[in-house]
Amino acid sequence: MNEFARPRLLIIDGHSMAFRAFFALPADKFVTSGGAHTNAVHGFINMLVSLITQEKPTHIGVAFDAGSHTFRTDEYPEYKGGRDATPEEFKGQVPLLKDVLASMNIKFLDKDMFEADDILATWAAEATANDMEVLVCSGDRDAFQLVNEHVTVLYPVKGVSELKRYTPEAVEEKYGVRPENYPDLAALTGETADNIPGVPGVGPKTAAKWITQFGSLEAILDGADTIKGKVGDNLRAHLDQVRRNRQINRLLTDVDLAIGVLDLGMAPWDREAMNEIFDVLEFRTLRERLFKLMPAGEVEGSAVQTPDIELDVTIFDSEHTVLDWLDAAGPDPVSVVVEGTQTPYGGSAWTVALGSTGDRVGVARLDELSDANTVALRDWLANQQAPKVVHNVKGVWHALNRFSGGIRGVRFDVELGAYLAHPDQRTYGLDVLAERYLFTSLAPTETSGQGEFDLGLEDDSQNQRLALQASAVLKLEALLRTELRERNSLSLIEDLELPLADVLASMEHDGVAIDTQHLRGLEGFFAQEAETAANEAYEAIGRKVNLGSPKQLQEVLFDQLDMPKTRKTKTGYTTDAAALSDLFEKTQHPFLKHLLSYRDVTKLKQTVETLLKSVTPDDRIHTTFQQTVAATGRLSSTDPNLQNIPVRSEMGRRIREAFIVGEGYETLITADYSQIEMRIMAHLSGDDSLIAAFKAGEDLHNYVGSRVFNVSTDEVTPEMRSKVKAMSYGLAYGLTDFGLSKQLKVSVSEARTLMEDYFERFGGVSRYLHEVVEQARVDGYTETILGRRRYLPDLTSDNRQRRENAERVALNAPIQGSAADIIKIAMIRVDKRLREENLESRLLLQIHDELLIEAASGEIEEVEAILREEMSGAMELSVPLSVSVGRGRNWHEAGH
DNA sequence: GGGGGGACGTA
DNA sequence: CGTACGTCCCCCCA
Numbered sequence: 015m016n017e018f019a020r021p022r023l024l025i026i027d028g029h030s031m032a033f034r035a036f037f038a039l040p041a042d043k044f045v046t047s048g049g050a051h052t053n054a055v056h057g058f059i060n061m062l063v064s065l066i067t068q069e070k071p072t073h074i075g076v077a078f079d080a081g082s083h084t085f086r087t088d089e090y091p092e093y094k095g096g097r098d099a100t101p102e103e104f105k106g107q108v109p110l111l112k113d114v115l116a117s118m119n120i121k122f123l124d125k126d127m128f129e130a131d132d133i134l135a136t137w138a139a140e141a142t143a144n145d146m147e148v149l150v151c152s153g154d155r156d157a158f159q160l161v162n163e164h165v166t167v168l169y170p171v172k173g174v175s176e177l178k179r180y181t182p183e184a185v186e187e188k189y190g191v192r193p194e195n196y197p198d199l200a201a202l203t204g205e206t207a208d209n210i211p212g213v214p215g216v217g218p219k220t221a222a223k224w225i226t227q228f229g230s231l232e233a234i235l236d237g238a239d240t241i242k243g244k245v246g247d248n249l250r251a252h253l254d255q256v257r258r259n260r261q262i263n264r265l266l267t268d269v270d271l272a273i274g275v276l277d278l279g280m281a282p283w284d285r286e287a288m289n290e291i292f293d294v295l296e297f298r299t300l301r302e303r304l305f306k307l308m309p310a311g312e313v314e315g316s317a318v319q320t321p322d323i324e325l326d327v328t329i330f331d332s333e334h335t336v337l338d339w340l341d342a343a344g345p346d347p348v349s350v351v352v353e354g355t356q357t358p359y360g361g362s363a364w365t366v367a368l369g370s371t372g373d374r375v376g377v378a379r380l381d382e383l384s385d386a387n388t389v390a391l392r393d394w395l396a397n398q399q400a401p402k403v404v405h406n407v408k409g410v411w412h413a414l415n416r417f418s419g420g421i422r423g424v425r426f427d428v429e430l431g432a433y434l435a436h437p438d439q440r441t442y443g444l445d446v447l448a449e450r451y452l453f454t455s456l457a458p459t460e461t462s463g464q465g466e467f468d469l470g471l472e473d474d475s476q477n478q479r480l481a482l483q484a485s486a487v488l489k490l491e492a493l494l495r496t497e498l499r500e501r502n503s504l505s506l507i508e509d510l511e512l513p514l515a516d517v518l519a520s521m522e523h524d525g526v527a528i529d530t531q532h533l534r535g536l537e538g539f540f541a542q543e544a545e546t547a548a549n550e551a552y553e554a555i556g557r558k559v560n561l562g563s564p565k566q567l568q569e570v571l572f573d574q575l576d577m578p579k580t581r582k583t584k585t586g587y588t589t590d591a592a593a594l595s596d597l598f599e600k601t602q603h604p605f606l607k608h609l610l611s612y613r614d615v616t617k618l619k620q621t622v623e624t625l626l627k628s629v630t631p632d633d634r635i636h637t638t639f640q641q642t643v644a645a646t647g648r649l650s651s652t653d654p655n656l657q658n659i660p661v662r663s664e665m666g667r668r669i670r671e672a673f674i675v676g677e678g679y680e681t682l683i684t685a686d687y688s689q690i691e692m693r694i695m696a697h698l699s700g701d702d703s704l705i706a707a708f709k710a711g712e713d714l715h716n717y718v719g720s721r722v723f724n725v726s727t728d729e730v731t732p733e734m735r736s737k738v739k740a741m742s743y744g745l746a747y748g749l750t751d752f753g754l755s756k757q758l759k760v761s762v763s764e765a766r767t768l769m770e771d772y773f774e775r776f777g778g779v780s781r782y783l784h785e786v787v788e789q790a791r792v793d794g795y796t797e798t799i800l801g802r803r804r805y806l807p808d809l810t811s812d813n814r815q816r817r818e819n820a821e822r823v824a825l826n827a828p829i830q831g832s833a834a835d836i837i838k839i840a841m842i843r844v845d846k847r848l849r850e851e852n853l854e855s856r857l858l859l860q861i862h863d864e865l866l867i868e869a870a871s872g873e874i875e876e877v878e879a880i881l882r883e884e885m886s887g888a889m890e891l892s893v894p895l896s897v898s899v900g901r902g903r904n905w906h907e908a909g910h
Numbered sequence: 911g912g913g914g915g916g917a918c919g920t921a
Numbered sequence: 922c923g924t925a926c927g928t929c930c931c932c933c934c935a
Contacts, residue, residue: 039911043935060911299912562930564916583916585932590917617918620929646925648921655927658920666919691921747923756922818922826924830921834925862921862925 023141023275024071027130027152028078028122031174032058032111034153036104038173046296051103055111055295061174063303069149070360073278076115076122077133085127086262093262095209110295117287123273131156135265138165141275147631155200156263158185161193190222198231201259210259213252215245231260279381282353282364286475325481328376330383336390343370347401347425349487351480356409358522359636363413366391369484377477380417392418401425403491405444407512408641411519420519428487430511431494433642434503437804442642448486451493456482503801511641514838517845517857518639525634526858527676533626536668540619544612551608561612564589577601618665628654646827647802647834649860657861673905680871681901682908685881686864688896689714690833691746697891698828701778708893715739721775741772745779746829748822783825790824798831836888837863843884853877866905874901
């Protein structure tokens with residue numbers, strides 16, 4: 015909690031990136047109804063959004079060229095000469111781009127006689143002196159000279175959507191010289207784009223060889239006489255040229271700039287100004303994408319009226335102190351709304367708004383806050399005893415992590431509350447909840463000054479929006495608390511989801527350590543395997559096709575090769591793995607075999623590449639656990655999804671080797687529940703035979719097999735075992751005789767017989783499954799062991815397909831949901847024990863029935879004991895909860 | 911660039 | 922005609 019990430023500065027060469035964007039996006043597709051071209055702006059802002067999301071900068075600056083006349087052209091008039099005239103369609107876009115940046119409060123700068131690159135170089139130097147991490151986004155290769163341990167250049171590969179990271183290693187790998195020698199290399203080879211000729215016959219290879227050999231450009235020029243052959247002659251003939259090149263491509267790091275890096279901190283966006291400029295540009299989706307980066311977006315085009323509330327807004331300063339305001343708020347919970355980025359590891363806050371009863375609102379702009387107010391606010395946010403209400407506690411925790419080490423004392427989260435009340439809604443954004451429950455919009459009322467550049471009014475409208483949010487959170491709490499209390503579900507939020515959110519926030523913040531070298535190795539290997547498989551597939555059919563295109567595959571399979579048709583889909587016939595295997599059995603055509611292995615290996619390659627992209631500078635991956643998405647109560651994992659890392663195939667498991675124990679820790683531990691869903695089934699159904707099976711402690715499927723097939727447990731054949739295993743697993747999904755027959759590849763009648771025999775032996779299970787559906791039809795919802803509900807209106811639908819689907823959902827929801835309840839309890843208890851016993855070991859991941867833990871040295875035995883104890887003891891069922899534990903240097907080894 | 915569809919990874 | 926997810930690619934449209 016005390017670990018403060020270093021500030022991260024993102025600086026962008028505005029001209030070069032906008033120009034790249036201009037050529038990357040089709041000009042004729044981005045024209046406003048007024049005829050203005052917008053493709054460069056669109057591409058640039060889109061790139062900016064990606065960079066903000068992925069790189070999580072705390073500071074941003076954009077540099078532009080001031081004009082074509084610079085100190086370089088003074089010295090060398092031909093510099094950048096011979097270029098085509100700037101296209102008309104581009105010229106008008108730079109002012110528009112600047113308008114967008116201004117609305118986002120992103121500073122931009124140009125300086126007479128200097129190029130954007132010199133500004134970037136100066137900023138980078140200043141930032142390094144201030145101990146910042148620096149990202150330089152530029153399409154000019156001269157920027158490579160800035161690269162060092164703390165400065166990375168992002169250079170566009172194609173268009174502006176894909177940027178390559180140039181670290182010192184990457185520069186060296188690509189050019190064979192260290193970043194500080196890149197300008198030496200460029201001086202020798204020349205730069206066509208800048209109209210700078212190099213030494214004839216000297217390309218990057220030769221130049222790099224010389225630089226390595228001589229150590230510096232000066233040494234090469236001094237030792238030019240020793241270089242033999244035609245290139246030696248050429249070099250000697252161009253000594254002055256090379257010297258001048260080197261002078262020209264040296265970026266200045268000491269330009270006197272009006273804006274310093276410390277002024278580049280991310281600031282609140284001006285929503286009104288953004289709306290205005292985006293209206294001009296006619297960007298709909300981009301605007302929404304951008305607003306999603308803000309804590310709670312407002313609703314557009316809503317018919318809901320903005321309420322006419324008299325809000326008593328205080329801006330905290332030396333006269334209006336945080337302490338006084340909090341004193342006046344009394345003992346009631348205070349709502350907290352944070353403006354900032356709420357992502358794990360890179361979160362930051364700009365503004366904090368507090369709301370209390372009586373529509374009192376206090377607004378703290380963190381960068382302007384006095385020391386006394388900062389201390390007061392920080393202490394209050396971190397005070398477990400000071401009651402608070404928020405929307406999305408986990409996001410708020412991340413945003414406030416650097417300011418106050420997160421947030422404590424949260425008594426209610428309206429997002430979690432709304433999720434528990436109606437778990438199948440799509441979104442629980444504060445704006446949506448305000449409409450749904452309060453029938454109000456959170457958009458601020460329009461001010462008379464709209465459209466004018468008036469700082470006072472902008473502030474007012476921002477304050478009003480924050481104030482509306484803060485007061486909405488308090489009102490929503492009252493409503494949702496009542497709703498949950500009436501159905502006896504208050505404990506679900508207070509004792510389960512809220513404490514869990516804290517645990518999850520820590521897990522996301524800590525992240526899991528990654529062996530990137532191992533991943534890169536796998537990436538190369540999978541890439542090669544994919545190419546081999548693809549070539550063999552092409553050979554088998556005598557032509558090239560896009561193996562990733564189901565449409566083209568259908569042409570190959572059903573037209574060219576005339577194979578039998580597979581299962582129908584909405585758009586044709588399926589080419590999924592099951593169907594392809596089927597076809598292979600029938601036709602033995604080698605194309606199918608190679609296609610299947612191509613699919614396998616490209617999927618793995620993609621997984622590896624996605625993981626590599628998610629690794630943060632601490633060499634860890636910080637996923638986000640979604641706590642309000644799955645209708646059953648499970649968690650999900652995004653950005654990246656770490657709950658679907660391959661485990662079934664040999665090659666896939668190699669990916670798990672890249673999830674390693676981090677520095678300062680000794681081992682990874684996995685702990686998972688065995689057959690938790692079947693155990694819950696046994697408990698909920700009360701089926702004596704099934705309960706006996708688990709109490710006996712022998713292999714479940716053998717036991718069930720012996721009962722179903724009427725043999726002794728040692729006479730159960732593997733075929734019998736796999737049949738009842740499929741049946742048991744399928745039970746919790748509402749499986750049908752048809753589905754079972756497909757899975758087992760037996761006739762429907764044989765599947766039906768198996769189900770009948772199964773249900774005859776385990777009558778309690780059969781009875782329970784029928785009861786669940788009937789009860790849900792009466793109540794309109796199902797419930798888990800902890801009373802988590804899922805509403806199923808389709809159970810009474812006239813449409814048979816909808817109804818039967820709802821019935822399967824009704825079977826599954828209490829089982830999957832109760833399993834989710836149990837592991838959530840376990841996580842809270844494990845985390846509590848680890849902290850109470852002052853252990854450094856920590857939870858990293860949850861994969862539905864499995865926990866991944868990073869154990870500190872000397873703590874392994876104790877941690878394993880805690881895991882077994884708290885997971886097994888999470889809930890008292892009529893069958894034991896069995897837990898198996900494994901350990902290893904990586905996730906693969908720790909698995910079992 | 912956005913959205914639908916298909917495919918596929920996990921529990 | 923087996924539940925719950927997230928993410929990738931292709932393709933089509935704008």
